Structures are given as C-alpha cells and as structure tokens.
Amino acid sequence: MANQQFKDCIDACAACAVACSYCATECLKEANPEKLVRCIQLDLECAAICRSAVEVMSLGSEFSADLCRVCANACNACAQECEQHAHMGMDHCRRCAEACRACAKACEQMATPV
Amino acid sequence: MANQQFKDCIDACAACAVACSYCATECLKEANPEKLVRCIQLDLECAAICRSAVEVMSLGSEFSADLCRVCANACNACAQECEQHAHMGMDHCRRCAEACRACAKACEQMATPV
Amino acid sequence: MANQQFKDCIDACAACAVACSYCATECLKEANPEKLVRCIQLDLECAAICRSAVEVMSLGSEFSADLCRVCANACNACAQECEQHAHMGMDHCRRCAEACRACAKACEQMATPV
Amino acid sequence: MANQQFKDCIDACAACAVACSYCATECLKEANPEKLVRCIQLDLECAAICRSAVEVMSLGSEFSADLCRVCANACNACAQECEQHAHMGMDHCRRCAEACRACAKACEQMATPV
Numbered sequence: 001m002a003n004q005q006f007k008d009c010i011d012a013c014a015a016c017a018v019a020c021s022y023c024a025t026e027c028l029k030e031a032n033p034e035k036l037v038r039c040i041q042l043d044l045e046c047a048a049i050c051r052s053a054v055e056v057m058s059l060g061s062e063f064s065a066d067l068c069r070v071c072a073n074a075c076n077a078c079a080q081e082c083e084q085h086a087h088m089g090m091d092h093c094r095r096c097a098e099a100c101r102a103c104a105k106a107c108e109q110m111a112t113p114v
Numbered sequence: 115m116a117n118q119q120f121k122d123c124i125d126a127c128a129a130c131a132v133a134c135s136y137c138a139t140e141c142l143k144e145a146n147p148e149k150l151v152r153c154i155q156l157d158l159e160c161a162a163i164c165r166s167a168v169e170v171m172s173l174g175s176e177f178s179a180d181l182c183r184v185c186a187n188a189c190n191a192c193a194q195e196c197e198q199h200a201h202m203g204m205d206h207c208r209r210c211a212e213a214c215r216a217c218a219k220a221c222e223q224m225a226t227p228v
Numbered sequence: 229m230a231n232q233q234f235k236d237c238i239d240a241c242a243a244c245a246v247a248c249s250y251c252a253t254e255c256l257k258e259a260n261p262e263k264l265v266r267c268i269q270l271d272l273e274c275a276a277i278c279r280s281a282v283e284v285m286s287l288g289s290e291f292s293a294d295l296c297r298v299c300a301n302a303c304n305a306c307a308q309e310c311e312q313h314a315h316m317g318m319d320h321c322r323r324c325a326e327a328c329r330a331c332a333k334a335c336e337q338m339a340t341p342v
Numbered sequence: 343m344a345n346q347q348f349k350d351c352i353d354a355c356a357a358c359a360v361a362c363s364y365c366a367t368e369c370l371k372e373a374n375p376e377k378l379v380r381c382i383q384l385d386l387e388c389a390a391i392c393r394s395a396v397e398v399m400s401l402g403s404e405f406s407a408d409l410c411r412v413c414a415n416a417c418n419a420c421a422q423e424c425e426q427h428a429h430m431g432m433d434h435c436r437r438c439a440e441a442c443r444a445c446a447k448a449c450e451q452m453a454t455p456v
Binding site for chain 4: 135138139142143146147148151154155158
Binding site: 048074 | 391
C-alpha cells in the first residue's frame with residue numbers, strides 16, 4: 001500500500017512511534033516518574049522523528065535516507081535508556097526498547113546507500 | 115505495545131495515513147493529475163487527521179473519541195472519492211479506499227460511547 | 229501565506245503546540261515532576277491536536293471546523309491544569325496556559341458556524 | 343515560550359510548513375496542475391520535515407541539529423522549484439519560496455556546530 005522499497009521501514013517506524021508515545025505516558029503513571037525523566041524525554045523525541053520518517057517515506061521522498069539516519073540515532077538512544085528500566089518490571093520500557101532497536105536496524109539499512 | 119483498547123484503531127489509522135500519503139504522490143505521477151485534484155486534496159487531509167489520531171490514541175488521550183469522530187468523517191470522504199478512480203486501473207486509489215473504509219469503521223466504533 | 233480565513237487560528241495553534249511541547253519538557257526538569265504528571269500528559273495531547281489543526285487548516289480542509297472544536301476542548305483542559313501551577317513560579321506553565329486560552333478562543337470562533 | 347536558543351528557527355520552520363502545505367493545495371487549484379507536480383511533491387516533503395523540526399526543537403531535543411540539516415536541504419530544494427513558478431503569477435509559489443529560503447538559512451545556522 002506504500003512505496004514497496006520503504007514498506008518494512010515504514011512499518012518499523014510506525015510501530016516505534018506508537019511504542020514511544022505509549023511508553024512516555026506509562027512512565028508518567030509509574031510510582032517514581034522522576035527517575036524516568038530521561039526516558040520520557042527520549043520517548044517524545046524518538047516518537048516525533050519516527051512519525052516524520054513514516055510520513056516522508058510514505059511520500060516516497062528523496063530525503064528519506066537522510067531522515068532515516070537521524071531516526072536511527074534517536075531510536076538507539078531511546079532504546080539504550082529504555083533497556084535500563086526494562087528489567088525493573090516496566091514492560092512498556094521493554095517493549096519500547098524492542099521497537100526502537102528494530103526501527104534503528106530498519107532505518108540504518110534505509111540510510112545506507114546501496 | 116499500545117493502549118490495548120485503542121490497538122486495532124491505531125493500526126487502522128496508521129495504515130490509512132500511509133495509504134493516503136502514498137495515494138497522493140502516486141496520483142501526482144498519473145498521466146492526468148488534473149482529474150485527481152480532489153482525490154489528492156482529500157488524501158492529504160485524511161492523512162493529517164489519521165496521523166493525529168494515531169498519536170492521540172497512543173497517548174491514551176481522553177480526546178481520542180472526539181478525534182476519531184472527525185477521522186471517520188475524513189476517511190469516508192476520502193474513500194468515496196478514491197472509489198471513483200479505483201476502477202480506472204488506479205491501484206493506489208483502490209488500496210487507499212480500502213484502508214479508508216477500514217479506518218472509518220474502526221474510528222466509528224471508537225467514537226461511539228459504549 | 230496561508231488561507232487567509234484561517235490565518236489567525238493557524239498562528240494561535242502553532243504557538244500553542246510549541247508552548248505545550250516546551251512546557252512538557254520543562255515540567256520534566258522540575259524538582260517534583262511527579263506533581264506535574266497530568267500537566268505533562270495534557271501538554272502532549274494538546275500539542276498533538278494543535279499540530280494537526282495547523283496542518284489541516286493550512287490545507288484549507290473542509291474538516292477544519294470539526295478539528296478546531298476538538299482542539300478548543302483540549303486547549304481549555306490543558307489551560308485549566310497549567311493555571312494551577314502558574315502561580316508556583318513555573319513560568320512555562322503560565323505561558324502555556326496563556327497560549328492555550330488564546331488558541332481555544334481562536335478555535336472556538338473557527339468551530340462556530342457563521 | 344520555547345527554548346530560546348531555538349526560538350527563531352522554530353518560527354521559521356513553522357511558517358515554512360504552513361506555506362508549503364498552502365502552496366501544495368493552491369497548486370492543485372491552478373489551471374495546469376500537471377506542470378506543478380514536482381512543486382507539489384516537494385511542498386509535501388518539505389512541510390513534513392519542517393513540522394518535525396518544529397516539534398523536535400520545541401522539545402529541546404539533542405537531535406535538533408541533525409534534523410535541521412535535513413530540513414535545510416529540503417527547504418532549499420523546495421525553494422528552487424517554487425522560484426521557477428514565482429514569476430508566472432503564482433503568488434503562493436513566490437511566498438513559499440521566500441519561506442523556504444528563510445527556513446533553510448535558520449536551519450543551517452542551527453545545524454552548524456558553534
């Protein structure tokens with residue numbers, strides 16, 4: 001339904017954006033949100049960039065590779081932070097970290113000139 | 115990975131946003147884009163509203179139902195237009211219409227108070 | 229530069245989206261972010277809806293009035309919350325509340341059938 | 343109301359996003375939209391990236407400089423295209439080109455490490 005070359009990366013970015021927004025709001029509901037400040041911050045930044053990547057790739061844009069480069073960096077930073085909380089029973093962080101790593105991988109392939 | 119109550123609707127809106135953006139750019143590549151002006155216009159409007167619905171539901175927002183009401187209307191309008199071109203060999207319009215109808219249905223269920 | 233009929237409302241929504249995103253991240257930096265959880269949550273929801281309203285009005289969409297109705301509600305809810313913190317030395321909340329009230333007013337005028 | 347360091351660039355990107363979306367829909371209304379296909383396409387891509395830049399800078403994100411680099415490229419490409427139509431009486435293209443050049447300049451300053 002989308003540009004076939006971008007299909008998998010669009011799906012990964014869309015899933016990551018949702019996981020990041022959800023993780024941010026779940027972090028806010030935790031007993032000690034003050035310990036999750038950087039997690040929430042990176043969730044919001046990563047979600048914004050992922051949403052943009054989805055839109056730009058859906059348009060088949062010539063700037064997709066450039067944006068995917070930025071997106072991969074944001075996803076890896078967010079994953080690294082979420083992974084620190086994933087073992088503390090925070091399932092939203094574990095799922096978010098997984099979505100971020102998968103998205104980073106897809107974006108890195110998109111960003112690399114073939 | 116997202117608010118479970120919103121899961122299906124988020125997926126439908128995300129797929130619809132991608133289909134609409136893709137349809138708009140494919141319409142621009144057709145031999146007679148001047149005949150597809152309203153289709154492109156509604157694609158862009160529908161994509162914008164669907165993207166917003168995805169984000170708002172991902173945040174578990176109390177405004178989700180209100181936004182889904184608007185989204186259902188936009189999706190139905192876009193579907194109605196795309197369906198007129200779907201039989202003229204324009205596969206992007208056919209697929210977009212399908213995504214719009216599925217999204218409208220999911221949003222209507224979300225918009226209806228239980 | 230934009231649809232003239234929407235000009236003022238676009239400007240108000242764009243300013244509100246920026247103020248809300250900024251307020252959310254400044255709240256996260258406060259000494260007691262756990263007391264600002266609802267503020268951050270509404271900031272994020274309001275920002276998402278305002279961004280959508282800007283885009284939809286920029287496109288001159290027929291769904292602008294419907295979306296502005298939702299946006300006015302989100303802005304008023306966010307303003308009400310931010311106003312509670314505005315007197316506690318949180319300048320970002322004071323400014324955000326002002327932007328939200330101005331945006332709600334502009335959106336209500338847009339949403340009202342003339 | 344926003345991160346002061348980003349203030350001017352946020353304003354330029356927000357104005358550019360609106361000008362690009364408006365230009366796209368005005369191009370669709372022209373007598374010969376088929377001659378404006380690349381203009382519409384770049385308008386949509388540039389608007390998407392500008393919106394993302396606004397959001398990311400509003401969040402005070404560490405990825406702002408990277409995104410501004412991509413945004414500057416998109417703005418210059420869109421400006422170059424719009425400038426070709428600006429002398430043909432298309433005021434929306436003239437205004438869009440101006441907004442794109444101003445945004446590119448602001449983003450380049452943001453993207454450059456001080």
